[in-house]
Amino acid sequence: MAIWTAEVKEIERLYESLRHQFPELGRELGNLIKTDDENVALLYSRRCLEVIVTYLCEAELKRSRGTEPLKGIIDKLQKEEKVPSHITASMHGLNTLSTFGTHPKDFDPEQVKPVLNNLLIIIKWYLRYKDPLTFGELMKEEQKHEAEPEDVREKVKGRPKKRVLFAVTVFLMVAITAIVILSIFNVISLGKLTKDTNFIAVLPFTSLNNDPDQEYFSYGLVEEILDRLCRIGKLKVISHTSSSRFKNTNLSLKEIARQLNASAILEGSVQKQGDNVRITVQLIDAKTDTHLWSKKFENNLTDIFSIYSEVAQAVAGELHAGITQEEKHLLGKVPTTDMAAYDAYLLGRFYWSKLTAKDLETAMQHFELAKERDPEFTLAYAGIASVWVARRQLGMTKPAEATPKIDLAIKRALENDTTQADVYYMLAVNMTWGKFDWIGGESAFKKAIEINPNHAEAHAYYSHLLNILGRREEAMNYIETALKLDPLSSLIQSLYGIDLMFVRRYDDAVKAFRESLDLYPAQPLAGNIINALYFAGREDEAIEMLRTHQKNNPEYLKALNDGYFEAGFQGAMKKVADLNAERSKTVFIGSRSIGQFYALAGDIDNALLWLEKAYEEHDPNLPYILKPEYDKLRDDPRFQDLCRRLNLPYK
Template sequence: WKIASYFSFVVIVALIVLNIIPRTNNKKDILDKSIAVLPFTYLSDELDKQYLADGTMDEILLNLSKVEDLRVMSKTSVEQYRNTDKTITEICGELDVAYLLEGSFLKNGNQVRLIVQLIQPGMEGHAWSKKYDRNWQDIFSVQSEIAQLVANELQAVITPEEKKRIDEIPTEDLNAYEYYLLGKNRLNYHEKDADLWRAIDYFQQAINIDPAFALAYSALANAYYRLTISALLSPGEAYPKVSEYSQKALELNEELAYTHCLLGIVKLSYEYDYSGAEKEYMRALEIDPKSDEAHTYYARLHFLFRRTDEAIVHIDRALELDPHFFWAKLLKSELHFSADSINEAIRLLEELRNSYPYIPATYWVSAVFYTHLGRYEEALSMLDTQLALMGDDNISDEIGLQGFIYGRLDQKDEALKQQARLDELSLKGYYVSPRTRVWIYLGLDNLDEAFAVLEKAYIDHSIDPVSFILYFYPIESLQSDPRFKDYLQKIGLNN
């Protein structure tokens, strides 16, 4: 009877495999539900209206990202293809997606025209192309409709909750919406420091028109965060505003994942409230499990507490969601360096310099690594390249690291000159953290002065704990001083 039962089982399984389970060569089952939304073009020579096309593209991309069953490339990954000469096949291959969405936009008075094409490489023509001639008042419903049409074409399942989120209207006032789009444009494509301040002005005008506009508060919080990382405001000036506007945004709409990330940044970098930061990052991922940014921020927190395995899991997930996410790749190199996987860290950085030769941060991290390895000439070379890319931007950390290297090379006069360079930057209106002078004093083995300025940095809230552990912890003279343990306890890292 055992043989008969076994034979019956095999027959049943065979029938299931052959007749009930769909064949693996069925196109519907092997369909890759991945897409990139390319930058939209504006259908006129009015360059000052491009922000409308960009805003429409952003909203459609955001709506697609709300569908769990889709893999959607981030805005940062697709921006490189603005005005590109590359073919559809080349772009899809580089982004590893099955579909592209292209679009063009025009607004004339209260009338808008939106043309979108869904494209699949290897097919003749488009998967589909649609033209919308609508009133400006209908822009939100059009954005929602396009996202759902695309998802349906890719045979993605949209849950009722996802549909509800896609259909949400950000504001009832289109004047507020236009100011919001203007602010986003300045924030995303700023070339001068003044652009960040102008973005803040636009977001504030949007809020003045519609005080219930949650996304405008969130964007305003993000703008103040950009001001502090650009050293245009001190942490004490910027972070309380980031916190205030983030909390206001979440009061109006609690389901804003990136806004939770912003609050997490404040709690980690300014308040040293690590459990609070973790709650915010976890909530962000609960709202949007596909947020590559939330995974990366959470990985930084895991790293801080030496939870390296968990950090790598989140970094790998971020890169699975977006293989071209630069900041996740950079953090991965830092994690490997901290875990003494030196060769892998250096290899990853070499890849980044080859792939993103125009991003200064790659050279900064390379310089720090080479410094800790005692390869000072290579570190100085990396800093030279970085400084050439940054131009007139705030370069206080880079100057500080140069001072450290000169000190270690017994070039004391050259090291002390960097103090004067920091003073000059401060006179130009940049915020120069006391942290930057720590490098110079450590290079000169002046530990008393190093701890004195570390104390000022603590008072200033300008010590980011993750960066502190990455960049300063490996310095032997600092680590072996009894005051260092006390300092770690001050910023909540006594364990």
């Protein structure tokens, strides 16, 4: 029995009264009162405080909390006299103790008691603040409960009427019989998820460091746990891109699970202190909000990989997902023994995910450092390759500069380790869009998906290769899998929109691109919505969106408007193509892009001229010439010859 049982009982009485009216706070309290683990108790006490302070920030300070630490918000609430000083004192006490208590060497379970006492004070004030009437009724019930002697309460409990007792007995017999029958036929679950409910999402872990410079570690830790889970073939794992959208959210677990189509949620907290790390994880059945498994780890950083492996295997067991011997071997692999190299790699992944030119450069510096510290660290080379691939595909560098560097990084990675899905994914992307080697690209995509069946981007980009090769039905199967694995990814939605363009489903493509922009308004691939609108017969919308997109480019806007006034959409495309052709003499603009504008304008000669230049330059986007933007070129022998040289099915 936990030494803080008395404190929890008081909180439990509050929980029963508020859980329906305040579901978000109720969810965290519900998790708190179920646990007898001191670290989990601290975690959920802190989360209760976060729910309350986040609300007060919006209601009293009139702004979103964002990622600001609790201490700063509490200080502002006190300074502006939005919250009584004795309440902010309790808030500070809870915040300080719940953080301090995560230091393994200094922690005393007795510290949970003052945390819970502070929480009780805060919640009572919060209820009075939110709903004075409900608070008054609640206090009456509590006073009545406390005034009644314990022996009287026990006697009242102990003398039910015979008819009531008989009815209860009959009801229980029927209920137990029903549960047994239903469980036999797998209609309901007795404490574990059934075999068909194996979609899992890993939410961002709470960092207890209160140090923004340590944010990368919790980000990388989640990615590494996901990587291990993804290697288990019988698990379906929601991508980090989608689950990371729920960082600092006030949504309930059930709502998060609904949006992600997940049946189980893994969440936790992490604190890194020098060479030590403390991690708490718990697996929750999202449909019933019940705990399936939880554990805390206190280890040296050198043991971090064994923690990842143990978490993955425990989750697989709870979700009835069997692990093969080969998968078990992969889960136990240690990518590097140099923790500084590993730390640099995690920083590199953190900055790479932002995909700006500056952040890609920072990511490259960290990947290079990881490589220098451990020349056999495969993931460092995969990181270097990923930076050059991003630069090439986003038009930040010419293919002639990027492709050889990608080749070298992948070669070194495969020399060190042939079991990393991301290395084969990089190889597939390079073979397909860097070398136009369709056979090599397909082989590498299949290998990446074999190693990691949950690699959403591998599925999505493989669908593009299949569409490039004219294998439409296969392509749609792979992109639909990617959407299930990463349902809230702006990138995957845009890639889906491009697949829909291949099959000429223009209205559906417009919808996909709009969803992509809703998720991330700056998504570059979603610019394809302009062409989708045009082919859907919504020419005016296409032009208006292009105007909005180029509102800060007066030269472009003038060409667009002049051309549209003279000859409609095709006239606008012609003027823009001429402008870009001229500008390409001084700045890098992809030849394929210019060729596409001419193709949309119906200027076949200029379109083919620029596509030929794109072929000579090895433009990475040239394989997309079988999309509808180029349909007007299909009957021209020059276009057919280009397709033959690319080994594309143009007919």
